[in-house]
Structures are given as structure tokens and as C-alpha cells.
Amino acid sequence: MKKVLLIFYILALPAAAFAQFSIHGGLKLGGGVSQINFKKTITQGGGVFVPGDARVSFHGGGFLQAKVLGILLRPEIYFTSIGSQAIFESQNVQQVQTQVKNYNINRIDVPVLVGFSMLKVLRVNGGPVISATAGNNTTVNQKLNSATIGLQLGVGLDVGKLGIDARYEGSFSKISNELTFGGFTFPADQRIRQYMVSLSYRLF
Numbered sequence: 001m002k003k004v005l006l007i008f009y010i011l012a013l014p015a016a017a018f019a020q021f022s023i024h025g026g027l028k029l030g031g032g033v034s035q036i037n038f039k040k041t042i043t044q045g046g047g048v049f050v051p052g053d054a055r056v057s058f059h060g061g062g063f064l065q066a067k068v069l070g071i072l073l074r075p076e077i078y079f080t081s082i083g084s085q086a087i088f089e090s091q092n093v094q095q096v097q098t099q100v101k102n103y104n105i106n107r108i109d110v111p112v113l114v115g116f117s118m119l120k121v122l123r124v125n126g127g128p129v130i131s132a133t134a135g136n137n138t139t140v141n142q143k144l145n146s147a148t149i150g151l152q153l154g155v156g157l158d159v160g161k162l163g164i165d166a167r168y169e170g171s172f173s174k175i176s177n178e179l180t181f182g183g184f185t186f187p188a189d190q191r192i193r194q195y196m197v198s199l200s201y202r203l204f
Contacts, residue, residue: 021068026201026202027203028062028199030060031056032195034082035054035192036051036191036192048089049086052086055084057080058081059081059198060079061076062078072113074111074113079107079109080106086100110130110132111152122156125155129169130149131148161202163201169195170192175191
């Protein structure tokens with residue numbers, strides 16, 4: 001009898017999983033604030049790099065969300081334009097001169113989030129995000145790394161076909177190995193952090 005029940009249980013697992021499987025997808029658009037975080041102060045010839053103020057960022061793309069046995073799997077892909085600021089302070093004849101440059105970094109982000117739902121409408125999820133450089137319009141960075149890896153954590157709310165997400169993103173790897181500023185090249189350890197809010201619309 002126990003063997004029969006075990007066989008029945010094994011055979012029923014795929015059916016149970018299929019019965020609790022659902023998938024949908026759609027479009028998303030949002031913005032946030034971002035900042036390039038210098039892990040250490042960079043100095044050369046009496047000059048000092050300091051972290052700049054947070055800047056506005058924008059993103060837009062699509063998502064898929066699958067639910068299997070109560071677990072949410074949400075891969076996304078979207079274009080992101082991240083604003084940043086570099087401040088260089090140099091001292092000359094006992095006077096401190098400050099140069100500020102604003103710039104943007106464009107990239108393609110692919111987060112793969114895992115989470116769960118509560119109260120049928122609330123989501124809690126997190127996971128890695130892989131980012132590929134899609135060009136930039138800055139004279140500050142001499143060379144951006146082609147890809148970086150980060151982590152996203154956040155919550156979401158789904159009401160009908162509409163959804164809203166709020167997330168924090170931090171970077172594990174640096175976006176550039178060096179900076180070029182004022183004719184000088186400096187080694188750099190730059191990592192992106194940003195807070196994001198997005199709206200989504202389910203197409204299917």
C-alpha cells in the first residue's frame with residue numbers, strides 16, 4: 001500500500017505543478033535616482049575625486065513573470081540611462097578649485113528575480129542583474145567595462161493589469177577601471193547604486 005501511494009505521489013507531482021503554473025508578461029517604464037559610488041578616494045598631484053550628488057535615471061523595457069508552486073520567477077530586459085556626477089577638487093596656490101561634470105551611462109539590464117506573493121497582490125523579490133554597456137556620452141570615463149553584475153531587491157504591487165515596483169540596486173563589479181579628467185588618467189573603482197520605481201502593464 002505504501003508503494004502504491006508513493007508511486008501515485010510521484011506521478012501526481014507534474015500534474016500538481018502544472019495546475020499551479022501560470023505565466024504572463026508585458027511592458028514596464030520607470031525612473032529613479034542613481035549615484036556612482038567611489039569605493040576609495042582617488043588622489044593624484046594634489047587632486048581629489050569625491051562622490052557627486054545623486055542624479056535622475058530612466059528605464060524602459062519588458063518582463064515575464066511565471067509562478068510555479070507559489071514561487072515567482074521574473075526575468076526582465078530593459079534599456080537604462082543612468083545619470084551621474086563627477087567632482088574633482090584640485091589645490092593650487094592654497095586655493096581649492098572644484099570642477100563638476102554631469103554625464104550619462106547607457107546600458108541594457110537583465111535582472112532575474114525570484115520571490116513570492118502575499119495577499120495575492122503584493123510581491124517580494126530579489127536576484128542578480130547583468131548589465132551590458134550600450135554607450136555613453138561622457139568625457140569623464142575613458143573606458144567602461146562591457147558588462148557588470150549587481151543585485152536588485154524590492155517589492156511590487158499588482159492590481160489587475162497594472163503593477164508598480166520599488167527596488168534598490170547595488171553593483172558587485174565596477175563599471176570602469178579608470179577615469180580621465182582634466183587631461184589626467186586615474187585608477188578608479190566605481191560602482192553604481194540606484195533606487196528605482198517603475199510602472200508595468202500586463203499584455204497577456
